[in-house]
Amino acid sequence: MTVRIGVLTSGGDAQGMNAAVRAVVRAGIQAGAEVFGIHEGWQGAVDGGDQIRRLEWDDVGNVLARGGTVIGTARCAAFRERDGRKRAALNLITHGIDRIIVIGGDGSLTGTDRLREEWPAFVAELADAGEITAEQAERHAQLVIAGLVGSIDNDMVGTDMTIGTDSALHRITEAIDAISSTAASHQRSFVVEVMGRHCGYLAVMSAIAGAADYVLIPESPPADDWKQHMSHVLRQSRRAGRRTSIVVIAEGTQDRQGNPITPEDVRVVLADEMGEDARVTILGHVQRGGTPSAYDRWMATMLGHAAVGEVLRGDREPQLVAVRGNRPTFMPLMEAVAATRRVASLIEEGRYDEAMAARGRSFVQMTQAFHQLSEARPDAEPLEDCRQIGVLHCGGLAPGMNATAAAVIRLGIDRGHEMFGVHGGFPGLIDGDIRRLGWGDVEGWTASGGANLGTRRTIPTEEDLYALSRSIETSGLDALIIIGGFNAYRALTLIHAERKRFPALRLPIVVVPCSIDNNLPGLQMAVGADTALNVAVSSVDLIKMSASAAKRAFVVETMGRHCGFLTLTTGVAVGAERVYLHEDGITIADLKTDIDAMVEGFRSGRSFYLAIRNEEASPFYTTDLITRMFEAEGRGEFSVRGSVLGHVQQGGAPSPFDRINGVRLASQAMQWVTEQLASGADQHVFVTPDGMRDVRDLDELVDWQARRPLEQWWLDLKPVLHDLTRTPGVASAPGSLTGRGARPTTMER
Known part of the structure; x- marks a missing residue:
């Protein structure tokens, strides 16, 4: 008998749940299973009947961009009782389902595991009562489950991010x-x-992304004098020239005696201590709504795909399908739930340091980074042996450059350094276009797109090095922080190689990675890549809407040069049928197979087809040529349009992640520079989330000719896209995502 998998969403809804449901349905069908949607969460399982319905491939065809959950969710009181769980077991067995993928919070996952434990007893009782046959009892003797966390709070221990958090x-x-x-x-x-x-x-991450002045959170209640401290921080910010004061508070915040701190309490403090007529805004359920972000789409898709493999495997204890380093990973489900619930217990017991530590190293680091920024002294006196630090951009524009530069400059001022902005990249440094920057000069930069210091792709040649070293000497710079992309790394290697000839180049230099191409070594995401991805996904969403009234195919071109990150992740996030990457190239055989499949699809009832091409996937098979080939072979049965997204991907306000990432990396860079100056060292390094890497490591990490890292984690998404877009029964094209250049999905790391 064919394996049957049930999928349900339970508890509070979260953006990205639909992407996970779609992935489960299509990956399950691709694996030869039948997939049933259990509507309205566990309530649907308890009620049975039409609430448990088989889902076909096309039933989840247009759900990626939709918020909420298309199969519904509910909190089920009946499921908390044994009789309710027994009814759920009966209904599942009646439908032949003994494998369940649950997308929900810790309560939903706990209830699911309890059903799994009770399942053998329920099977025996139902068989004895004649409600199921002996054959059904034997066939469905065990319940196999896997859990995905759908929660905008990002409160599950063991996963980097939960479905819905990024959208919130x-x-x-x-x-x-x-x-x-x-x-x-x-x-x-x-x-x-x-x-x-x-x-x-x-609260913490939105405070960083929104450049707020103060934050209050449950894991780390403020000290008893928090009212005075908050007022001091806000006054200090106003004296530095800021016209606003923003305080962010998490709904569960308490003081150290366990008394709730409400937004109204904070408003009263601002009125009493500062004479401010503050206003309160409670965002509420707007945080759960709206279109899911690009990350919540591709991440949830990846996890849903991995969950199907887990329940089909079915040979170990229930697993939480989590994400670590942007790859699926697994951990015992109830171990993760227990660790998550322990955090609430630690808070209740007043063990706040342990509660913070339980949230993970990254959360602790970002909380510290926020306090460093919010409490940095705008009027800090320069140190007696004050050092001068230059900040410049190098490479293509990446959203988030301004947020990164602002963090570097303010943290530097707080440490007693004099901060200088270099305008126009390395050409500006050579020409001496260097200006001292104060606290107020970078006000408003965090949310600002573009690069207020300007940026150039130009890097110094050997002939430029003398002028460059003279400019560094003349301006008195003691250290350089370069914020930029691949050319910044190129420049770093050149400067390092020539430091013996030019003593002025023997100063601490650090590169902070910013690039929409996400082609930089030693990290998962460069600053700017997430914004560009969201712009690309939003643009394709609009393109798909434009095709809703007619049969149409689109060939969309994204940026990325020789790195296919934007192309592939956009393809996963929007449900493209085909992507063309520089890493794979394009052959006429590929195109023939794709055209044949596309034409057959339209003849069989398809109304839309989407291919996404990396801008340098092939020097011969351009976006225009592929569009014309598709149009020619369509023979009037459907129309074809080409769309080059272009530089729109470099524009707009940076995404929350790019702002947060910029602050994280800036904090690391400034800490390192301060230590280098204090010790008299003069290393040349680049920032990674795990610390600094020496410039001499680059040759082991980078394909200099292709301008990309030797290891590209996102290539693991190729088989995911293939399985979820290739209609079952259609053969893979030569060189398609499971053909040349493909790598198997990494299920555990």
Whole structure:
């Protein structure tokens, strides 16, 4: 008998749940299983009947861009009782389902595991009562489960991110940006409450992304003098010239005596201590709504695909399908749930340091980074042996460059350094276009697109090095922080190689990675890549809408040069049928197979086809040529349009992740520079999330000719895209995603 898998969403909804459901349905069908949607969560399992329905390939065809969950969710009181779980077991067995993938929070996952434990007893009781046959009892003797975490709070221990968190951060950051503009007009203070009963992730990260002044979270209640401390921080910010004050508070915040701290409490403090007529904004359920972000689409897709493999395997204890380093990983389900619930217990017991540590190293680091920025002294006196640090951009524009530069400059001023902005990249440094920057000079940069210091792709040649070293000597720079892309790494290697000839180049230099291409070594995501991806995904969403009234195929070109990150992740996030990467190249055989499959699809009832091409996938088979080939072979049965997204991918306000990532890497860079100056060292390094790497490591990490890292983690998405877009029964094209250049999905790391 064919294996049957049930999928349900339970508890609070979260953006990205639909991407996970789609992945489960299509990966299951691709593996030869039948997949059933259990509607309205566990309530649907308890009710049975039409609430448990088989889902076919096309039933999940247009759900990626939709918020909420298309199969519904509910909190089920009946499922908390044994009789309710027994009814659920009966209904599942009646439908032949004994493998379940649950997308929900810790409560939903705990209830599911309890059903699994009770399942053998339920099977025996139902068989004895004659409600199921002996054959059914034997065939469905065990329940196999896997869990995906759908929660905007990012409160599950053991996973880097939960489904819905990134989208919620988008909603919150958009709100704070909007509030900041009106607050600045009136020089007004705002208190913004975000979700998070026991978890301050949304509060901390949105405070960083929104450049807020103060944050209050459950895991680390403020000291007893928090009212005075908060007022001092806000006054200091106003003295530095800021026209707004923004305080972000998580809904579950308490003081150290366990008394709730509400937004109204904060408003009263601002009125009493500062004479501010503060306003309160409670964002509420708007944080759960709206279109899911690009990350929540491709990440949830990847996890749903991995979950199918896990339940089909079915030979170990229930697993949480988590994400670590942007790859699927697995851990015992109830171990993760227990660790998550322990955090709430630690908070209740007042063991706040342990609660923070339980959230993970990254959360602790980012909380510290926020406090460093918010409490940095705008009027800090330069040190007696004050050092001068230059900040410049190099390479193509990447959203988030301004946020990164602002963090570097303010953290440097706080440490007693004099900070100098170099305008126009290396040509500006050679020409001496260098200006001292103060605290107020970078106000508003965090949310700003573009690069206010300017950027150039130009890197110094050997002939430029004398002029470069003379400029460094003349300006008195003691260290350089270069914020940029691949050319910044090129420049670093050149400067390092020539430091013996030019003593002025023997100063600490660090490169902070910013590039929309995401082609830089030693890290998962460069600053700017997430924004470019979201722009590409939003653009393709609009393109897909334009085709809703007619049979149409689109060939969309993304940026990325020789790195296919933007192309492939966009393809996964929007459900493209085909992607063309530089890493694979394009052959006429590939195109013939693709055209044949596309034409057959339209003849069989398809109304839309989407191919996405990396801008340098092939020097011969251009976007225009592929569009014309598709049009010619369509013979009027459907129309074909080409669309080159172009530089729109470099524009717009940086995404929350790019702002947060920029601050994280800037904090590391400034800490390193300060230590180098204190010790008299003069290393040349580049930043990674795990620390600094020496410039001499680059040859082991980079394909200099192709301008990309030797290891590209995102290539693991290729078989995921293939399995979820190739209609079962259609053969793989030569060189397609499971053909040349493909790598198997990494299920555990």
